[in-house]
Amino acid sequence: MSFIEFVEGPFYTVAMTIFLLGAAWRVIGIIRIGRKKDISPPKGSAAAGFFKGNLRHFFPRGIFARRTWLHIVGGYGFHLGLFGLMLFAAPHVAFISERITGFGWPTLPRWGFVITAEIAFAGLIVLWVRRISDPVMRLISDWDDHIGTWITFFVMLSGCFAMQESHVFLRATHMLLVNIWLIYFPFGRLMHAFTFFLSRGNTGATYGRKGMNL
Amino acid sequence: MIERRPLPFRSRKAEILTHQTGIKRLSNIFAYARVIAFMLLSATWLIVETGQSDAASHVRAPENAVNLPVDDGPPNTLGTRSDGEIWSDIRHGAVGNPSSSSASGQAIQSLGQDWRLLRENYIVKYAGWFPVGVIGLLLLYFLIRGRMKIASGRSGKTIPRFTLIHRIAHWFTAGVFMILGLSGLIILLGRPVIVPLFGHEVNSIMTSAALQGHNLFGPLFVVALMWMFVKFVRGNFFQLVDFKWIFKLGGLFGGHVSSSQFNFGEKSWFWLLMIVGAVMSITGLVLEFPWFFEDLRLLQASTVLHGIGAVTLICVSLGHIYIGSVGMEGALDSMLIGEVDENWAKEHHDLWYEEVTGKSAKDDTEEGAST
Amino acid sequence: MSDQSKADIAVAKFLEHTDGEVASFFEACVHCGECAEACHFHLSTGDPKYTPTYKLLPMVKAYKRDKAPFSSLKKMVGLAPAQVTEEELLEWEPLVYDSCNMCGRCTLVCPMGIDIAGTIRKMREGYAAAGMVPEGLQRSAEFVKKTSSPMGVTIKALQAQIKHQEDITGIPIEVDKKGADYMAIFSSMEIMGYPEVLGAYSKLFKKAGVSWTISSVAYEATNVGVQIGSGPLAKEILQRVVDAAEALEVKHVISPECGHAYGAIRWAGPNMMGRQFNFEVVHIIELLDQLRREGKIPPGKKDDRTMTLHDPCQIIRRGGLLKEPRSLMDGSCGNFVEMKGAGVTNFCCGGGGGVSANPRAEELQTAAFSQKLKQLDGIDNLEAVVVPCGNCRTVFEDGLDAYERDLEIIGLSELIAETLAE
Numbered sequence A: 001m002s003f004i005e006f007v008e009g010p011f012y013t014v015a016m017t018i019f020l021l022g023a024a025w026r027v028i029g030i031i032r033i034g035r036k037k038d039i040s041p042p043k044g045s046a047a048a049g050f051f052k053g054n055l056r057h058f059f060p061r062g063i064f065a066r067r068t069w070l071h072i073v074g075g076y077g078f079h080l081g082l083f084g085l086m087l088f089a090a091p092h093v094a095f096i097s098e099r100i101t102g103f104g105w106p107t108l109p110r111w112g113f114v115i116t117a118e119i120a121f122a123g124l125i126v127l128w129v130r131r132i133s134d135p136v137m138r139l140i141s142d143w144d145d146h147i148g149t150w151i152t153f154f155v156m157l158s159g160c161f162a163m164q165e166s167h168v169f170l171r172a173t174h175m176l177l178v179n180i181w182l183i184y185f186p187f188g189r190l191m192h193a194f195t196f197f198l199s200r201g202n203t204g205a206t207y208g209r210k211g212m213n214l
Numbered sequence B: 001m002i003e004r005r006p007l008p009f010r011s012r013k014a015e016i017l018t019h020q021t022g023i024k025r026l027s028n029i030f031a032y033a034r035v036i037a038f039m040l041l042s043a044t045w046l047i048v049e050t051g052q053s054d055a056a057s058h059v060r061a062p063e064n065a066v067n068l069p070v071d072d073g074p075p076n077t078l079g080t081r082s083d084g085e086i087w088s089d090i091r092h093g094a095v096g097n098p099s100s101s102s103a104s105g106q107a108i109q110s111l112g113q114d115w116r117l118l119r120e121n122y123i124v125k126y127a128g129w130f131p132v133g134v135i136g137l138l139l140l141y142f143l144i145r146g147r148m149k150i151a152s153g154r155s156g157k158t159i160p161r162f163t164l165i166h167r168i169a170h171w172f173t174a175g176v177f178m179i180l181g182l183s184g185l186i187i188l189l190g191r192p193v194i195v196p197l198f199g200h201e202v203n204s205i206m207t208s209a210a211l212q213g214h215n216l217f218g219p220l221f222v223v224a225l226m227w228m229f230v231k232f233v234r235g236n237f238f239q240l241v242d243f244k245w246i247f248k249l250g251g252l253f254g255g256h257v258s259s260s261q262f263n264f265g266e267k268s269w270f271w272l273l274m275i276v277g278a279v280m281s282i283t284g285l286v287l288e289f290p291w292f293f294e295d296l297r298l299l300q301a302s303t304v305l306h307g308i309g310a311v312t313l314i315c316v317s318l319g320h321i322y323i324g325s326v327g328m329e330g331a332l333d334s335m336l337i338g339e340v341d342e343n344w345a346k347e348h349h350d351l352w353y354e355e356v357t358g359k360s361a362k363d364d365t366e367e368g369a370s371t
Numbered sequence C: 001m002s003d004q005s006k007a008d009i010a011v012a013k014f015l016e017h018t019d020g021e022v023a024s025f026f027e028a029c030v031h032c033g034e035c036a037e038a039c040h041f042h043l044s045t046g047d048p049k050y051t052p053t054y055k056l057l058p059m060v061k062a063y064k065r066d067k068a069p070f071s072s073l074k075k076m077v078g079l080a081p082a083q084v085t086e087e088e089l090l091e092w093e094p095l096v097y098d099s100c101n102m103c104g105r106c107t108l109v110c111p112m113g114i115d116i117a118g119t120i121r122k123m124r125e126g127y128a129a130a131g132m133v134p135e136g137l138q139r140s141a142e143f144v145k146k147t148s149s150p151m152g153v154t155i156k157a158l159q160a161q162i163k164h165q166e167d168i169t170g171i172p173i174e175v176d177k178k179g180a181d182y183m184a185i186f187s188s189m190e191i192m193g194y195p196e197v198l199g200a201y202s203k204l205f206k207k208a209g210v211s212w213t214i215s216s217v218a219y220e221a222t223n224v225g226v227q228i229g230s231g232p233l234a235k236e237i238l239q240r241v242v243d244a245a246e247a248l249e250v251k252h253v254i255s256p257e258c259g260h261a262y263g264a265i266r267w268a269g270p271n272m273m274g275r276q277f278n279f280e281v282v283h284i285i286e287l288l289d290q291l292r293r294e295g296k297i298p299p300g301k302k303d304d305r306t307m308t309l310h311d312p313c314q315i316i317r318r319g320g321l322l323k324e325p326r327s328l329m330d331g332s333c334g335n336f337v338e339m340k341g342a343g344v345t346n347f348c349c350g351g352g353g354g355v356s357a358n359p360r361a362e363e364l365q366t367a368a369f370s371q372k373l374k375q376l377d378g379i380d381n382l383e384a385v386v387v388p389c390g391n392c393r394t395v396f397e398d399g400l401d402a403y404e405r406d407l408e409i410i411g412l413s414e415l416i417a418e419t420l421a422e
Ligand code: HEM
Pocket: B161, B170, B173, B174, B175, B177, B178, B228, B232, B236, B261, B262, B266, B267, B269, B270, B273, B317, B320, B321, B324, B325, B331, B332, B333, B334, B335
């Protein structure tokens, strides 16, 4: 079995399995801790608050955004760029349709891919350099933050290295890093991609129940 | 009743910062740095030595440039005539007819040959030695002079120097610069360095990867450069004190030098980066989007300028990185936490210190009274 | 185990109070530092240790070590955080008690919507159980046990204030009136510092024809138990009010112009007692707004000074009463100007959450008040600030004093009573 066959075959399957089971285990683990039932007479709906909380926190408030606009731009740039690449890069769609879904969807043209990647990279770099050059960030960051950032960065970088699609080795390297990323994901802070809805939702539910207008 | 008291947070903060951001930890590392520097220097010398013999054994006739879409050359150009005859014809206005280029009638011209020779014989051949040389010199300097210490020690009190946006702009630029520098060197030095060391296959892979990376990050550098310009231009205009600084060689070999927010060295670095960076941006964009440019000579000039500019910036940036990190105690604080120690400011940027604090940089006794 | 160390006790409580909600916060925090931008303690000192999420660190560690999914796996390979030590807890104690007003401003800016305030409240349970509580708060707790009031206000003192107000307004206040519709409770601060509020109540309720009373055994609304984070004490304090209200057979208990008191009885209350009450809890602002809408307390001549409204965190941001105080203000003020950032994003005065009851935190509280001052300074020719919370009011007065500023502070009920139509 060649290296590329290994990283796209059995290794990928194992990594994906760890990713899916690990992420599910962790989310379910958090939910299962449970909350005591609140018996104070409610003023509003907790369920509605759960959704409202999730939506509300997508939109920064002006009074804070004026101070932290660069962080917001970097954050959104990176995340939207990453999702754009992950879901709409032509090689990704080909891989997903072949391996998982059985069908594909429209993909980004090459120039679209390049611009999306540039936005994602710019965002990620801004986020990380902010992490190392702000006293607050230096104080609260831990190794998990840095590892998560750097693995993601290398996955993206190896992907862009392979853009000529002329060397199997480069493609295999990208795939190898993707597998490592998938395995690390459920154990580290990358999991925020799945836990955010719980945290926003829980606060939203508490607030919603109190009839708070946030 | 609360009495109105001065809030001692500022000084406490400095303490916390040095304590918690690991700056102290960092400085311990420098105890070992000299040993490491010595080993690196020896290693550099070794590489230079073996590299030379390597290079000597690999001297060969110039080949085609790596990053042009030319394989074995157009099949119909050679005919039955010798190279010399063909070039003579071309020099006198004959027009070749390459099959592999859209720029018909231009792809083969005598200037192209000059360009190729320049690139192969000078740039590609020697470019790599400059950074190696600079690293060697820096190591040597570090071994002899060691770290430039804050003479009066850290005061524990800090003053703000750069805002978070300044710092992010700096590290953004530096990050993109480093990615471009490394990938650029791979593209440039693939043939003389990677091929002999690791072979054609590895070179081909690395060059492909580096080229894709280089093309992707290039436009980000253009943005970064503009950002950097807007954020840092203030304070970087040359002043009278800068001449004194030049005469004293920036205190590199001792002596006190006055300077305002940025000293002559920093200002020069800033303008060099801006001007050469602008050239790099323009030539880089020309090379990235060659189909917009009819004239092949523009592309040729661009590669030459791009290469020379790159080597220049990389070399100077190495010096900058040295002085900004291991070379000078307290310098990195300004880019990591945005604040610098008061004593550092007094010693290296006395005029700026006086301007922002309203205190004299010379008289230490006054300090207690005015805080 | 009898010789459990303090750290063990605290950690056990931390874990007990890390429910699914808190766990989701700890799991979701991405260390983005955004919350620092919202916290007035960080903003006014610039000190990174006042970053909200950092204040939770020991509790996060305990969770990650002993309760989080995969924690046993991580412990096996040595990747779990180290055990929380007593030194660490002591180091964090000022962060937990002095530098958080549980104001909830940081939650607004947090991309993950993490409720730092609520979590600090739970974290204090661990500290209280381990006996690591600032001296000042401990002292108020002891007062409460004796007199039911953190300032040691006795029933005699209350009766004297009632008498005085009766003399001023000429309206009698009936104490312990069985079967009244409403029972009012007050914060000690109001009784001792701003007794005008008693007069304001009697004027307003007389006009509206509301039957109300004050209990001679449970008149204190401040719940030090909630501030310290001691569940048992909080319950004990609450029990008095509930018993008194149910004995007097009132239909409603009026929570005063005080933030934490409202949250303590309205939201935490039934959960602490484990049952719903036989009465309804209303906030005085809610009640006044309702009476005004029903036309029972019509506004008369407006106060024409330039005034602004301070939004007490627990009533506005965390209590959900946003429009009510504003419509009351509109009725009573001719020249009502909002501060920049008014409403849900308003700054805390700096003294909430037990900070003002904690002398050690005085300096920090004054520093934090500077953010409030900045908001006030944004309004030209400001003449008075309406502060509908007894605690905020003292913090304002101390703060203005510390910065050598002069500005009138009034309560909302008083303003409404003063501008009531004849
Ligand atoms: C990676 C290692 C680097 C380190 C440790 C570093 C360190 C520093 C420090 C400490 C300063 C502030 C000096 C002061 O306080 O006056 C600074 C300024 C600056 N850096 Fe860097 N830097 C690095 C890389 C780069 C690179 C690669 C570039 C170019 C793309 C760059 C461009 C600049 C510029 C333009 C300034 C402002 C100087 C001025 O305006 O006069 N830096 N750097």
